[in-house]
Amino acid sequence: MKKxxxxxxxxxVGTQVCKKLLQQGWYVTVPTxxxxxxxxxxxxxxxxxxxxxxxxxxxxxxxxxxxxAVVNLVAILHGDQAAFDKVHVALPQKLARAxxxxxxxxxVHISALGADAQNPQSxxxxxxxxxxxxxxxxxxxxxxxxxxxxxxxxxxxxxxxxAQDKFLNVFAKLQKVLPFMPLACGGARFQPVWxxxxxxxxxxxxxxxxxxxxxxxxxxxxxxxxxPEVFTLRQLVQLSAQLSGVHGGRGRPVVALPLWLGHVQAAxxxxxxxxxxxxxxxxxxxxxxxxASGKVPGLQSLGITPAALxxxxxxxxxx
Ligand SMILES: NC(=O)c1ccc[n+]([C@@H]2O[C@H](COP(=O)([O-])OP(=O)(O)OC[C@H]3O[C@@H](n4cnc5c(N)ncnc54)[C@H](OP(=O)(O)O)[C@@H]3O)[C@@H](O)[C@H]2O)c1
Numbered sequence: 001m002k003k004x005x006x007x008x009x010x011x012x013v014g015t016q017v018c019k020k021l022l023q024q025g026w027y028v029t030v031p032t033x034x035x036x037x038x039x040x041x042x043x044x045x046x047x048x049x050x051x052x053x054x055x056x057x058x059x060x061x062x063x064x065x066x067x068x069a070v071v072n073l074v075a076i077l078h079g080d081q082a083a084f085d086k087v088h089v090a091l092p093q094k095l096a097r098a099x100x101x102x103x104x105x106x107x108v109h110i111s112a113l114g115a116d117a118q119n120p121q122s123x124x125x126x127x128x129x130x131x132x133x134x135x136x137x138x139x140x141x142x143x144x145x146x147x148x149x150x151x152x153x154x155x156x157x158x159x160x161x162x163a164q165d166k167f168l169n170v171f172a173k174l175q176k177v178l179p180f181m182p183l184a185c186g187g188a189r190f191q192p193v194w195x196x197x198x199x200x201x202x203x204x205x206x207x208x209x210x211x212x213x214x215x216x217x218x219x220x221x222x223x224x225x226x227x228p229e230v231f232t233l234r235q236l237v238q239l240s241a242q243l244s245g246v247h248g249g250r251g252r253p254v255v256a257l258p259l260w261l262g263h264v265q266a267a268x269x270x271x272x273x274x275x276x277x278x279x280x281x282x283x284x285x286x287x288x289x290x291x292a293s294g295k296v297p298g299l300q301s302l303g304i305t306p307a308a309l310x311x312x313x314x315x316x317x318x319x
Contacts, residue, residue, distance in 0.1 A: 003027040004206065005064055007054055007095065008073030010037040012164050013110065013157075016199035017071060022046050024203055031063050040164075055086060057094045064098040069106035069206055078279045081126055088130035089137060096141030099150050106151045107142065108205050110198075111135050113158045113191075113224060113290050125284035135222075142220050152220035153205040155198065158227065158290050161309055162195030163316040170277060171240035172317050180253045184262020184278070186234035188286035191226035194307040197299055198225050204302040225299055226292040227306045233286070243310065244317035259283065 002025075009018045009030035021028050022044050031050045032038055038049050052059045054074065064070060072095055076087050092109065099107055112131045116122055117139055120132030135154050142152035161168055175181055201223065231239070234254055241251025257265065262283050269276035292298060299306050 001025065001027055002069065003029065003067045004069040004071060005029040005031065005067045006071045006073065007031055007091075008075070008110075009071070010041065011073055012162065012166070013160060013195055013198055014071075014073045015040045015164075016162070016195050017073065017202045018042075018047070020199050020203045021206075024207075026206075029063065029067065031060075055091060055094070057097070060094055061098040061101060064095070064104060065102040067102070067104055069108070070095060070099055070104055071108045071110075071202055071206070073110045075110070075112075075131075077127065078275060078281065079126075084126045084130035085133075088127075088134040092134040093137045093141075096138055096150075100141065100144070100148050104150060106206060107138065108153045108155065108202050109135070109138050110155045110157065110202070113156045113226065113292070114285065114288060115156060117154075117222075124287040125281045127281055127285055139220055154220065154222045155201060155205070155225050156222065156296075157193050157198050157225035158191040158292070159193075160195050160198055161192045161227075161313055165195070167192075168236065168240040168243075168313055168317060171237045172244035172246060174277070175237075175241045175246040175252045176244075178252060180255050181237055181251075182255050182257050182261075182265060183234060183237060184257040184259055184265065185283060185286040186232060186237070186254065186256050188233045189230050189289040189291050190233065190236065191230050191291045192236070192309050193225050193227040193299075194309070194312055197227075197304055197306045200304055201225055201299055201302050204304065208302070222296045223298065223301065224292045224294075224296055225306075228308055230291050231309070239310070239313070240317060243314045 004026050006018055008014045010032050018028050027046050029048045031052050031054055035051045050063055054060050114128045115131035117132050117135035120129050123129045142149050238251050242249050266278050266280045
């Protein structure tokens with residue numbers, strides 16, 4: 001029976017990935033900073049939970065040893081440069097070393113659409129630059145000739161929707177309480193992808209690598225995980241209200257903010273406790289469209305036909 005360690009397996013995407021892996025008969029290990037974060041995961045005799053600091057390289061190496069594959073889903077959306085470097089660059093580096101030391105031959109790494117491993121610094125935000133650097137360190141480690149390297153698949157999703165998303169759900173909730181929606185970068189374009197499709201892609205990638213159908217360690221695979229439709233941010237805000245029935249499905253008036261005012265809004269949000277809805281760095285990310293480049297394969301290359309947003313989003317927003 002195959003064993004996989006899913007780092008970041010307690011999160012929005014990780015939970016769906018783990019569920020599918022368990023269904024496919026994998027033995028799944030989930031490391032977590034806090035044991036109660038595994039609560040959304042199903043109870044299963046095939047699931048092991050390890051409470052550890054994944055940034056502690058020796059603890060991470062011990063955890064990785066004995067597994068056939070690693071899936072990395074750890075990421076942050078907000079933070080300073082040091083935090084992005086630690087989570088998006090240093091952690092993949094530590095994982096790569098751990099895999100090579102333990103002889104793990106398969107790695108699936110979840111990055112983000114807009115990350116560029118060839119030229120990380122060309123991206124407009126700390127989030128995307130650090131994601132590109134993270135890809136680069138894994139590509140370098142995987143490319144080392146066998147037996148030291150590993151099969152690598154990098155998944156680059158656009159924004160991900162699903163019942164637990166912090167995206168359409170947040171827009172809908174805000175419009176329930178605000179008389180209008182102040183919105184910067186409303187013209188930014190996205191190609192939202194269903195969390196289930198991303199999870200299927202991860203499981204499918206592992207299966208392909210297992211069957212030897214994936215490129216060898218010398219030829220990693222990069223996949224753009226995008227849905228079938230492109231929406232502007234403004235359309236998505238309006239759709240979230242429509243599908244959740246806010247104000248009789250009409251939603252609230254969307255008031256376009258110039259970028260500078262968006263940054264003022266982000267500065268004010270940064271003063272409030274908890275995760276901001278929109279940070280300076282998020283605004284920077286939206287300077288470029290978040291749609292498939294078409295330069296690398298999409299989900300179809302894994303036999304997945306990505307689902308349309310409306311029917312699925314309606315099923316969870318309209319509750
Ligand atoms: N959600 C989206 O719309 C979207 C879009 C594009 C790309 N992605 C990518 O998809 C992947 C999964 O995203 P997600 O939305 O599922 O993320 P998530 O819900 O925030 O989950 C991330 C997981 O990483 C762990 N984690 C978070 N911060 C950490 C830190 N500082 N140190 C160590 N572990 C930490 C957490 O595990 P514990 O709390 O259990 O330790 C958490 O379960 C990420 O790589 C993300 O960049 C997501």
